[in-house]
Amino acid sequence: GVASGWRRVGASGLADILASDYGRLLLVKVALALVVLAMGATQRRRLSAGKAPVQRAVVWEVLIAALVLGATAWMTGMEPPGA
Incomplete structure (x- = not known):
């Protein structure tokens, strides 16, 4: 997805x-x-160590993931540069 977006933007920098x-x-x-990936990795390390996940971090992870989905939805309505 990142490579596709980079290509669509036509960016060299x-x-x-x-x-x-x-x-x-x-x-x-x-x-x-x-x-979201970093938070998930942190929670996974906690679980691997036999600790319970941090509830507040789980909530934040879900909220940030929802923002990622929102940004994705917003991008589908935008015209990429050069289109």
Whole structure:
């Protein structure tokens, strides 16, 4: 998905991505997805160590994942640069 978005934006650098709304939203989506992955990895380590998951972190993980889905939905309604 990231490679496809990068290709759609036609970016050769960060400045090219930030030049379009689509590119900025793509960066936000990727950043949020990385946060969800990091939180999930942390919870998995806790579970592997025999500890219970942190309930507050689980709630935040779900909320941020919902933001990723919202960004995805928003991007489907946007026209990528050069289209």
